[in-house]
Amino acid sequence: MDGESGGHSAAAACHNEGVPIPSTIPDGAAPRFVLVATHAEGDSGVFDVHELRGEDPRTAQPSQKESLREGQEPAEESPAGVVLILDEALRPLTGPLSFSYEDIGDLVTWAEARALRWVWESTRYWYGMFLTDGMTVERCWDLGLCRTILSSSPATAGGGYAADARDAPAGDLDAAAPAGPEPGAQGSLFAAPAPRGASAQTVGREFAAQRAAVPRTTAGRKLELLLAAESAGALIAAEIRATGMPWSTRVHRALLEDQLGPRPPEGHRPQKLERVVEELRAALGAPKLNPDSPQELLRALHRAGIDAASTSQWELADHEHPALEVLERYKKLSRLFTSNGWAWLAMWVRDGKFWPDYTVGGVVTGRWSARGGGALQIPATVRSAVRADPGCKLVVADASQLEPRILAAMSRDEALAIASTGKDLYQAIANRGFGGDRASAKIVMLGAMYGQTSGDAGRLMPQLAKTYPQAVGLIEHAAREGEAGRNVSTFLGRGSPGPDDAFAAARRAANSLDATPADQSRADSIARSRGRFTRNFVVQGTAAEWALCWLGQVRLGIRRQLPDLSSRIVFFLHDEVMLHVPADQADEVVRIVHAAAARATELVFRSDLVETPVTVAVVDSYDQAK
DNA sequence: CTTCGTTGCGCG
DNA sequence: AAAGCGCGCAACGAAG
Numbered sequence: 001m002d003g004e005s006g007g008h009s010a011a012a013a014c015h016n017e018g019v020p021i022p023s024t025i026p027d028g029a030a031p032r033f034v035l036v037a038t039h040a041e042g043d044s045g046v047f048d049v050h051e052l053r054g055e056d057p058r059t060a061q062p063s064q065k066e067s068l069r070e071g072q073e074p075a076e077e078s079p080a081g082v083v084l085i086l087d088e089a090l091r092p093l094t095g096p097l098s099f100s101y102e103d104i105g106d107l108v109t110w111a112e113a114r115a116l117r118w119v120w121e122s123t124r125y126w127y128g129m130f131l132t133d134g135m136t137v138e139r140c141w142d143l144g145l146c147r148t149i150l151s152s153s154p155a156t157a158g159g160g161y162a163a164d165a166r167d168a169p170a171g172d173l174d175a176a177a178p179a180g181p182e183p184g185a186q187g188s189l190f191a192a193p194a195p196r197g198a199s200a201q202t203v204g205r206e207f208a209a210q211r212a213a214v215p216r217t218t219a220g221r222k223l224e225l226l227l228a229a230e231s232a233g234a235l236i237a238a239e240i241r242a243t244g245m246p247w248s249t250r251v252h253r254a255l256l257e258d259q260l261g262p263r264p265p266e267g268h269r270p271q272k273l274e275r276v277v278e279e280l281r282a283a284l285g286a287p288k289l290n291p292d293s294p295q296e297l298l299r300a301l302h303r304a305g306i307d308a309a310s311t312s313q314w315e316l317a318d319h320e321h322p323a324l325e326v327l328e329r330y331k332k333l334s335r336l337f338t339s340n341g342w343a344w345l346a347m348w349v350r351d352g353k354f355w356p357d358y359t360v361g362g363v364v365t366g367r368w369s370a371r372g373g374g375a376l377q378i379p380a381t382v383r384s385a386v387r388a389d390p391g392c393k394l395v396v397a398d399a400s401q402l403e404p405r406i407l408a409a410m411s412r413d414e415a416l417a418i419a420s421t422g423k424d425l426y427q428a429i430a431n432r433g434f435g436g437d438r439a440s441a442k443i444v445m446l447g448a449m450y451g452q453t454s455g456d457a458g459r460l461m462p463q464l465a466k467t468y469p470q471a472v473g474l475i476e477h478a479a480r481e482g483e484a485g486r487n488v489s490t491f492l493g494r495g496s497p498g499p500d501d502a503f504a505a506a507r508r509a510a511n512s513l514d515a516t517p518a519d520q521s522r523a524d525s526i527a528r529s530r531g532r533f534t535r536n537f538v539v540q541g542t543a544a545e546w547a548l549c550w551l552g553q554v555r556l557g558i559r560r561q562l563p564d565l566s567s568r569i570v571f572f573l574h575d576e577v578m579l580h581v582p583a584d585q586a587d588e589v590v591r592i593v594h595a596a597a598a599r600a601t602e603l604v605f606r607s608d609l610v611e612t613p614v615t616v617a618v619v620d621s622y623d624q625a626k
Numbered sequence: 627c628t629t630c631g632t633t634g635c636g637c638g
Numbered sequence: 639a640a641a642g643c644g645c646g647c648a649a650c651g652a653a654g
Binding site: 365367448 | 639640642646649
């Protein structure tokens, strides 16, 4: 794809583009990777880009330093790091080349013109720095994220990488790093997520070890796709973090005042919430009740003759009492106030943006997690505050009924694949074996993927298994493996974590000579619990892989077809993506989002028998989507 | 006083 | 006693 870049020589490119070029790159060499580290081994052999440009570094103009965000300023005059240019065989085409903050732009321009892949320990760190200067890159290899995947993947070559990584004690890797392994040794050399202290040599050895861990097999092909997708996800997470999600403080405040009343003084309830509390106290005959204490509340419920075992919504739905409607209203409003009220607004919204902080691969299944502000739990009640700028639109897309479709594709279940081609997967299932009853079809399908055995889901399972033997067989097998204490893997090769200590302890107890029936049933319970986890892991994890590929294809489509980069991904939530786009680009973005979904399915499954449609809405605010 | 586990509920 | 999966966050309340 980018092998064409070998066509122009480094020297020629230097003159054509007027950017610093490592003049040591021989003519005809084909650079493929830019390896980024904080320093070289020792100080010898480090060149400065200014020297290569024939400039004196002391007089070189700091071109973009001014635009760096405050607080991110590096120590004065200190270089940001070093790069090493490598070819496909990982041969260095340059010595370690030090760059400083003001050089980043030139460096990025040079590398991007050749479609090089950036190799670094942490995308969050390095790319975050690039982005503060407004520089973007197309592709990378995030060693930290890839290490996590490779360490647990059963698909690595000979399992060598996984074994080495397991041997390294988690806390000591940083300290152990300076000693380093024998040259050529494979394995994980350092694990600190921050790239501080990693030399170009160390980073290079790690990269070589990771590439060597990917076998030249079908499993290796899939693993490579996963590593690329995870790395692309890291780029996107960094870009979202730098862009922010448009958030209208005005709309949010209006919504809060409408539902809660004026903003209360610190430590007080808003008026309207206080009024509901009074109502609740009256309805329960408990004048001093603190409704925020589940214990107090439960006692008050009992005194009022409500025989509930807990105060959860689920439980209270089964009971009849005039106070319960009031309680539900209180819980809703209280939730809004405590989790997404004025305090939240002050904490997380700045400059008209909400700033999500994603952790790529933060969930064991490969889903992203997010810290701060509950970016993955934005309640429906405040979504109207997510608004496009004037002249812009939000494009909100979600992959409908994703998990059963993923199950159909990964299990190659022909009957379920056929069901995926209609408008509504659950209706199609309902029409084959469930008398057209969509609700039942949905319950049994979800129940199968989650391991539900009770109620309708359990009762209808045999029918589902008969109709879709491949699909049900796959998840049943995953469950059996988990129950036996073994690991499972997603379609692309992300391994599940092993059973925890409780699993092993319970099994030991159940197998001991003086085991009681209680020991046995406890061990069975824990084993079934792990079975439900591994059962769900394969589907949720593979769906996350598909979503990552989808997201990556959306990003690529935008970069290639709308290269002014004014259309941006601003939010991602498991199977849903939101873009903020100029209104006149909305139609094109919608096309890109659809095409990206189809492409993701081909990439992951090498088949288009299963359909993975996405529903797309072009709206002014988030609440208008679906 | 801080830390930590639990409850409850938001999201997929 | 068993329990449909994966998360993060606010608040409570017990423990240190």
